[in-house]
Amino acid sequence: MLSRAGGSARTKRLVAVILLKVYTFTMEYEMNITEYAKHRHNRGLPGSTRTAIYKALKTGRISRNKNGKIFPEKADREWDTKTRLRVL
Numbered sequence: 001m002l003s004r005a006g007g008s009a010r011t012k013r014l015v016a017v018i019l020l021k022v023y024t025f026t027m028e029y030e031m032n033i034t035e036y037a038k039h040r041h042n043r044g045l046p047g048s049t050r051t052a053i054y055k056a057l058k059t060g061r062i063s064r065n066k067n068g069k070i071f072p073e074k075a076d077r078e079w080d081t082k083t084r085l086r087v088l
Helices: 009-026 033-042 050-059 072-082
Strands: none
Touching: 033 050, 033 072
């Protein structure tokens, strides 16, 4: 794909970097508890502390995989479906 693209070598490198970043953000990857808390904080979601993540794991609202890591997309879906909304 990049070999057919016109332009300089610098342009081709820039396109490759952009594609790599897009791929990195779209693929599902594993996170530890601290990274997942930062992920929730950066997205403006509630439960963005390590304590909240530990509590969600303990109560079964989110799950880990076999090696103890968390898939963020799966955990976000689980958090939404298994968490009761609070009425103020």
